[in-house]
Amino acid sequence: AASGDPLPGRRSVDFPVAAVLPAGGCGERAGIATPKQFCAFLNRPLLSYTIEAFERVAWIEHIVVVVAKENLHQMMDIIQQFSHKKVTVVLGGSTRHRSIFKGLEAFREQSDGVTLRKPEVVIIHDAVRPFVDEDFLLKITVAAKDQGASGAVRPLVSTVIATTSEGYLDHSLERARYRASEMPQGFLYDIIYRAYQQCCETDFEFGTECLHLASHYCGTKAKLIEGPPTLWKVTYKQDLFAAEGIIKDMLSHNGCVVAGGCAPSVQLACELQKTLEARSMQVDVISGPPGSRAVLVSGTWNFIHIAVDSSCLDDMAKLVKTFQDSKHAVLYPVVLILVHLNLQPQCSVTERMRALGAIRSLATEAKHGNILLYGILLSRDKALEQWDESMENVAQIIAALVKDRNPGLVGQLLVA
Amino acid sequence: AASGDPLPGRRSVDFPVAAVLPAGGCGERAGIATPKQFCAFLNRPLLSYTIEAFERVAWIEHIVVVVAKENLHQMMDIIQQFSHKKVTVVLGGSTRHRSIFKGLEAFREQSDGVTLRKPEVVIIHDAVRPFVDEDFLLKITVAAKDQGASGAVRPLVSTVIATTSEGYLDHSLERARYRASEMPQGFLYDIIYRAYQQCCETDFEFGTECLHLASHYCGTKAKLIEGPPTLWKVTYKQDLFAAEGIIKDMLSHNGCVVAGGCAPSVQLACELQKTLEARSMQVDVISGPPGSRAVLVSGTWNFIHIAVDSSCLDDMAKLVKTFQDSKHAVLYPVVLILVHLNLQPQCSVTERMRALGAIRSLATEAKHGNILLYGILLSRDKALEQWDESMENVAQIIAALVKDRNPGLVGQLLVA
Numbered sequence: 053a054a055s056g057d058p059l060p061g062r063r064s065v066d067f068p069v070a071a072v073l074p075a076g077g078c079g080e081r082a083g084i085a086t087p088k089q090f091c092a093f094l095n096r097p098l099l100s101y102t103i104e105a106f107e108r109v110a111w112i113e114h115i116v117v118v119v120a121k122e123n124l125h126q127m128m129d130i131i132q133q134f135s136h137k138k139v140t141v142v143l144g145g146s147t148r149h150r151s152i153f154k155g156l157e158a159f160r161e162q163s164d165g166v167t168l169r170k171p172e173v174v175i176i177h178d179a180v181r182p183f184v185d186e187d188f189l190l191k192i193t194v195a196a197k198d199q200g201a202s203g204a205v206r207p208l209v210s211t212v213i214a215t216t217s218e219g220y221l222d223h224s225l226e227r228a229r230y231r232a233s234e235m236p237q238g239f240l241y242d243i244i245y246r247a248y249q250q251c252c253e254t255d256f257e258f259g260t261e262c263l264h265l266a267s268h269y270c271g272t273k274a275k276l277i278e279g280p281p282t283l284w285k286v287t288y289k290q291d292l293f294a295a296e297g298i299i300k301d302m303l304s305h306n307g308c309v310v311a312g313g314c315a316p317s318v319q320l321a322c323e324l325q326k327t328l329e330a331r332s333m334q335v336d337v338i339s340g341p342p343g344s345r346a347v348l349v350s351g352t353w354n355f356i357h358i359a360v361d362s363s364c365l366d367d368m369a370k371l372v373k374t375f376q377d378s379k380h381a382v383l384y385p386v387v388l389i390l391v392h393l394n395l396q397p398q399c400s401v402t403e404r405m406r407a408l409g410a411i412r413s414l415a416t417e418a419k420h421g422n423i424l425l426y427g428i429l430l431s432r433d434k435a436l437e438q439w440d441e442s443m444e445n446v447a448q449i450i451a452a453l454v455k456d457r458n459p460g461l462v463g464q465l466l467v468a
Numbered sequence: 469a470a471s472g473d474p475l476p477g478r479r480s481v482d483f484p485v486a487a488v489l490p491a492g493g494c495g496e497r498a499g500i501a502t503p504k505q506f507c508a509f510l511n512r513p514l515l516s517y518t519i520e521a522f523e524r525v526a527w528i529e530h531i532v533v534v535v536a537k538e539n540l541h542q543m544m545d546i547i548q549q550f551s552h553k554k555v556t557v558v559l560g561g562s563t564r565h566r567s568i569f570k571g572l573e574a575f576r577e578q579s580d581g582v583t584l585r586k587p588e589v590v591i592i593h594d595a596v597r598p599f600v601d602e603d604f605l606l607k608i609t610v611a612a613k614d615q616g617a618s619g620a621v622r623p624l625v626s627t628v629i630a631t632t633s634e635g636y637l638d639h640s641l642e643r644a645r646y647r648a649s650e651m652p653q654g655f656l657y658d659i660i661y662r663a664y665q666q667c668c669e670t671d672f673e674f675g676t677e678c679l680h681l682a683s684h685y686c687g688t689k690a691k692l693i694e695g696p697p698t699l700w701k702v703t704y705k706q707d708l709f710a711a712e713g714i715i716k717d718m719l720s721h722n723g724c725v726v727a728g729g730c731a732p733s734v735q736l737a738c739e740l741q742k743t744l745e746a747r748s749m750q751v752d753v754i755s756g757p758p759g760s761r762a763v764l765v766s767g768t769w770n771f772i773h774i775a776v777d778s779s780c781l782d783d784m785a786k787l788v789k790t791f792q793d794s795k796h797a798v799l800y801p802v803v804l805i806l807v808h809l810n811l812q813p814q815c816s817v818t819e820r821m822r823a824l825g826a827i828r829s830l831a832t833e834a835k836h837g838n839i840l841l842y843g844i845l846l847s848r849d850k851a852l853e854q855w856d857e858s859m860e861n862v863a864q865i866i867a868a869l870v871k872d873r874n875p876g877l878v879g880q881l882l883v884a
């Protein structure tokens with residue numbers, strides 16, 4: 053729900069809000085050459101997932117991304133490739149605090165006359181925390197508006213200990229009294245900007261905590277809000293695996309079965325829906341003219357297209373074109389599975405080889421548009437219990453393809 | 469290298485060492501019903517991966533796993549299914565410290581007369597940190613032997629803040645002065661046992677830090693050792709994705725190509741090796757009689773079996789049997805890929821359907837033994853540049869199968 057239509061009891065945001073995402077870090081901690089915000093999974097850099105999380109919130113006007121000079125080109129490419137609309141790119145400074153300050157200055161009048169509207173509340177968030185949701189952003193924003201500053205906190209996962217200079221235990225902190233300070237944090241723009249204007253070189257050089265600046269220079273004590281575990285910071289290689297796992301899992305929970313007009317196709321669609329739902333996949337069945345844009349409203353990135361005999365490949369090509377035209381696959385790879393129901397067993401071998409050739413060339417083309425096309429062959433010449441087994445096999449293959457989204461297997465014709 | 473053969477400059481362990489793994493937690497933090505140590509990926513519970521990390525260290529004699537009563541059966545099943553040899557199971561108490569104390573008591577004389585040899589150094593480690601390696605265990609053990617206590621630490625990822633009782637920022641800690649206390653920790657057995665004997669109900673009920681007990685009750689200040697990021701604690705659902713990603717990545721870096729006796733097979737094996745190594749996969753080529761146990765010394769879980777024409781399926785069945793007999797697939801699923809080189813194009817369609825039927829029934833049987841069997845069909849009737857493209861396709865398909873290890877696609881015959 054956008055800001056115009058708040059949920060009952062939910063505060064609406066009727067003041068300007070913007071976000072600043074420092075993305076200038078050099079990633080040395082991840083043990084990989086690429087700064088982690090630019091590491092990609094499912095063909096997209098982490099940073100773009102974070103931008104998307106802010107872009108889909110209707111009441112956030114501008115997203116200022118602060119990058120190092122050497123990443124500027126890459127950043128402009130990302131904006132173009134993933135059609136980001138609300139982003140302004142700003143060059144960072146030599147430390148985190150200098151970069152955030154530069155991000156905040158994007159809302160002051162510029163020498164070139166271009167100015168972003170000054171927000172009342174500004175949200176500061178790390179480019180490497182892609183899973184922040186609208187509800188939490190709302191909480192942070194409302195608390196910042198009311199209290200001047202707000203920040204996400206989490207319970208400490210480990211005990212925190214103070215060490216002696218020789219590397220021995222000095223003492224351990226009482227875990228319950230402390231919290232980990234995470235992101236996002238929210239501020240009245242005027243407060244955090246004033247804090248940065250006043251802070252000293254030591255803060256700029258060694259500081260890490262925006263809440264501390266607001267407290268120290270403006271006397272504003274932040275309201276702390278407990279955030280979900282998904283706010284964690286993608287720091288190490290294993291965190292990239294975790295982020296990829298979350299996205300793949302999120303994409304695999306629902307699907308849309310597109311049935312052709314004929315009776316066997318519609319019947320199979322309904323059977324498949326039942327079998328997939330028994331595996332906890334939420335499935336819509338739609339049946340419309342080939343290539344209809346009706347498929348796009350389903351809110352899924354998984355499509356199962358049912359085709360009977362050889363009618364299918366033209367329809368499939370139309371469906372691929374629909375996705376290409378709609379940009380539905382820009383943010384996430386679309387999985388498109390052709391389930392080819394073969395009613396005439398005697399021509400199955402020849403049919404199959406022909407279908408394979410056609411599906412491979414279509415798959416190669418589709419892959420350029422981030423559409424992953426696979427085929428499944430299902431024969432009707434079966435006794436009833438074998439048919440049930442085949443349906444289970446189809447569901448198992450679909451679940452496997454949807455879960456892994458592996459581009460290395462596109463164009464294959466699998467057998468159920 | 470085991471303790472009998474230490475690396476130059478490496479301390480050898482000539483005293484008894486044991487480990488205690490508290491695994492009694494109830495996992496409410498993971499947001500999933502199963503306690504996280506019992507959550508499985510690649511068909512194996514997390515806890516078993518952690519046990520394996522200790523079991524493969526030759527100088528660790530005993531591993532005491534402390535579980536809640538309701539998980540006792542499951543624990544015994546895990547020991548049997550994954551052939552764990554050094555494990556003694558002990559029932560836990562109502563808190564972490566009570567459980568660890570019960571684990572330590574396993575080394576005292578028991579009423580039933582069964583006693584594990586008392587270790588000089590005991591390592592305490594969380595069941596949900598599966599990626600600890602022998603080198604780090606050695607550092608912890610040697611430091612514990614020399615200093616009485618030792619523990620892994622990591623830099624703080626987030627700023628730690630103290631909160632007011634109303635939920636506002638009180639102050640933030642200076643990050644550089646503190647560390648996160650992680651596991652493993654090592655102790656002279658007599659010291660940590662004495663600390664537990666003396667500690668009070670408040671410690672047992674609310675304490676979390678073994679280092680604190682050794683310090684408070686025995687005056688032993690632990691030596692702190694900086695550990696790698698992979699020591700992190702699997703706590704949330706995203707951490708399970710991370711753990712699965714690490715294991716799958718680790719399994720995908722090398723492979724073994726098994727060539728049949730004939731010249732085209734050996735030639736293809738060498739071409740494949742080159743193409744896969746260009747994709748950073750380390751590949752051995754071996755050629756021996758079908759079903760030879762020579763494949764088992766390769767130290768990989770990925771096998772590519774090359775077969776020419778129809779000779780292949782018997783050999784493949786022998787290879788499957790070799791893996792079944794050797795228990796090579798007990799800990800990790802073995803990926804077995806049959807690359808079927810078809811020299812006679814004119815019979816390819818029929819051949820292919822026959823091969824498909826045979827491969828599917830063999831795959832179904834192999835899957836019960838944790839062996840994932842897939843087929844790739846490669847035809848020779850090609851111009852040279854098409855052949856190069858086919859080799860790239862084979863490599864791409866192999867990389868995809870090895871990376872995902874998806875059991876939903878076994879028995880499929882893919883086309884390169």
Ligand SMILES: [Mg+2]
Pocket residue numbers: 260261262263
């Ligand atoms: Mg900060």
Ligand SMILES: [Mg+2]
Pocket residue numbers: 676677678679
């Ligand atoms: Mg502890």
